[in-house]
Amino acid sequence: MATVTLRDIIKIYGEFVAIKGVDLDIEDGTFVVLVGPSGCGKSTILRMIAGLETISHGELKIDGKLVNDLPSRDRGISMVFQSYALYPHMSVSDNLGFGLRISGVPKVEIARRRGEAAKMLGLDPYMDRRPSQLSGGQRQRVAIGRAMVREPKVFLFDEPLSNLDAKLRNQTRIEIKRLQRQLGATVVFVTHDQVEAMTLADKIVVLNDGRVAQIGTPLEVFERPANIFVAGFMGAPSMNMLKAEVGPGNTIRAAGLNVPVPADRFKLPAAGTAVTLGIRPEDIVPEGHGTRPELGADFSAEVSFAEMLGNESLLFAELGGTEIVARMQHPRALEPNQQVRFRIDGARVHVFDNESQNSLLR
């Protein structure tokens, strides 16, 4: 297995700058997820690593070796595509063996590796079928198997789960993670789904508009978002963002409320400075549902709509002219437009500088 290093990577299509300078260090054996909204450049970075796109500027190293101008086949990578990209005219068995066959790997060796992959992925019953005779999940497993048999230094996954239905997606996600652990493989995985990113990654790279917004472990990215973009992108529903200003003492004023915050959590500017207050839905606690936060501010609001999810409900209300979402644990039925008392968990709120958009966390 191997490390992947990106330095000052830029990608230009004509006049359009798609990747605006990306640095990235991927350590050996880690599962790195590139996540971001569509158009952020995550697939482009993956395809540059794969050798399917040229690199306009910067250095790409795999295992310390500069590979900018190496063709795909010499980079020691395997790729799993969103559409599976199976060879439609070949059987499963031939799909798995194709890459090895054209590389001149001896037949015995091909059979061994193919057998291993088939066993690991449960493909044995389908070896003589063609892709069109397989279900979506089976095709995805073939695509993964095809990447595996090459025993690459780096696995690249380009949104491999997006064509699967929800149940299968969960299963396959777990399977991919299990395989990665088993093989100890270095994986670069692209997705726009932040749940996928959170569950799979050792390290998440959040991308926005061709730049890295934040790199960190799933917990870091979720608990300590570096800026408004990351805070808004990670977590569903999104973090509520309120116009605010720094209050006296350790308080933030927003929508007529004084929200107290822990003394050492933020590097707050002078009182009266305009900031953005970020509150995750689960940190707006309806009265009587879950533990009452110690540090906090109370308010009462009319719930215009309640979205029932079973184990919880999402409550939509208005606070200071901004639509907010709150999470209600162990939900109860609400009358239309019922008044509910909420308490904001002051210990868990985020404060962002309005100019730089960066978090003011210490």
Next chain:
Amino acid sequence: MSLLRTFTAAGLAAVLSAGTAYAQDLILNSDKTEWNPGITAMMDAAGTAAGVKVTVQDITPTDKYQAYMQTSIAGNNAPAFFTWWNGQQLSDLVATGIPADLSANWDAAIANGDYSEAQRELVSVDGKPYGVLLNVANWVVFYNTAAFEKAGIAAPPTTWEELMADADKLKAAGYTPFNGPTSGGWMPFIWFSQLVLGGDPDAFVGLTDGTVPYDGPAVQNAFKVWGEMYAKGYFTDPREQDDQKFFVDGTAAMYLIGDWHSGSFAEAGMEPGKDFKTFLMPSLSPDVQQSVIVEASPIVVSKAALDANPELAKAVQSMMGVDASNALGTKIQVYNGNLKAAAPNATIQANKDMVAAAKPRALVRWWEAVPSQIQGDLVAAMGAFMFNPTPEQAAESMKTMQTINADYWASK
């Protein structure tokens, strides 16, 4: 839909042409494009007397014309008049019942002194005449007088040896001795048939009635002589499509062809009797009787047209008259045999005199004498030899021709 419209139009045309066969406007189809003005003049002269307007429509070359006429005849769509060939070709046509029996017209013409009984035989099948004569021609060798003079040839040859010696002299003087065209889908038979009949006239006749094979000694000898002549460079490039080009531009010194061609030479600027003259082709050896090919081209009259309009018989009679003949001769220097008419030019007159003096054996041209179902296939084999005049190709051509010939006569 255009297909449907075409069919409807064709059907309508058929109905109209059947229903209006007596109308003033009649069609004469022909493959003889160069003769168009002459035929038109002849038909005008004849038609004026009978109150009929005949329009000449050409379809060329000959093989295409045959295809067109065969489909017309098969579809019972024959025009009122069309040029045809005598001999076997006319027999085939008479079997369809399309041509009119012109006995009455011929009786009147002979009584009037326009034609002879012998001429009537040229267009007769089983004793009945089925055509008006358009052309009666002797096949002679045209020669370029300037070339002969330059090569030091004082008088035209009278024996084969002299002819070959003169050819060598012409070659030495920078001329190609003989024009050897292959165009029109029929010309390759000219030298083939000449070399067969020059060696054995009876075998030539036998070729056309199935009694002599196309790979027998007579034909073998013809190909041998022909090949030797090619080897000596006696013939022009067979690829040229304008058949008279090499003769009128002075490349070739001699051209074996029917004397109806003299008008075309005149048209091209050569004065008959001055720039070119003619002689009768000698046999291959002195002990073989000299022969001359006599070509007669009839204009056939549709029986249906004649039945629909008995007045048309007057026009036919006029076509056989001296005025029509002179109109034709004046316009294009083609002679249709009318005894009262003047020879259209000095050459044709000279040929008549030569034939009268030498009394050669008169033979029907191979094209008319051979069954028309196989004539094209046989000509193709002769043409193949002209493009590749080797003994191997000669053997190949003879084998091909005899296979086709034998198959035809066996199926009879």
Next chain:
Amino acid sequence: MIATASALLSPQVLKEARQRERRVAWQQTRIAWLFIAPAVLMVTLFLLTPVVFNVILSFTKWQKFTGLDQFAGFNNYARLFRLPYFSEALANTAVWVVGAVVFPLAVGLGLALLLRNIPFQETFKSLFFLPRVLAPTAVAAIWYYVYAPRGVLNSAVSGITGTPFDFGWLYDPATITGSVIVTFVWQTVGITMVLLLLGLAAIPKDPIEAARVDGASNFQIFRHIVWPLLLPTVLVVTILNVAAGFTTFDLLWVMATSFPGKRTLSLAVYMYYESFSNGAWAYGSAVAVVLGAMVITVSALLAVVQARVSKNIR
């Protein structure tokens, strides 16, 4: 609330339901048949009837103006192999079929691959497609002068070598078929190329990229991925060109005007000569039947292969 359907699904109810479905289906197809009817009529009248008539003719003795009412049995077919020109025409037709399939495909594919990703692609496409919009007879007339003894080709050779050259490309049995095939390729390559470009555009990009990552070189990608996926299109083009090769007529008819062995250049030309020039209608019909049978057999075989290949890559 759970519905109990066992009582509802009685044989009577099911029967009525089926009848209703069938009635609706007929009402829908009825209109379709109405629209198809004129086409069926046209095909029957102008295609099937002549074909049947032609087959019947081939068993008669019709030649020149007689024999349409006489039965000849298989005599006309037996003559095919007795007479020399049929086998020559057959051999040349075989050359034509192979040439008409291989060369347009090879050149068209080469051009399609070249043009796929270049600027001014549309201009080049139009340029190569241009000959297609000319009538074959016009194309033949142009190329007749290219090959003429003093034509463009020989002049070029003379110019380059400095020695006079007047080879008769269209007069030598050894070169005429090849020369006319070159013209055919010139005219056909455009449409072949456009069809192949469409076929190439329809190939998904992903398997090609997958193969690239899988370690395949450009040639290997073409050989193992593009070619198999393009095969259905290739076979469609082949079916078209096979039919064209078998029935080639107009180019030969015009370009071989002065070649004495013209009738042996293809079965279609031979058929024309026998029927229309020699008046051997019945025999010509037999040639047509054999030719038709060959075209239908080969095309049908290719169509079966095409269907199978298409299914395999779906």
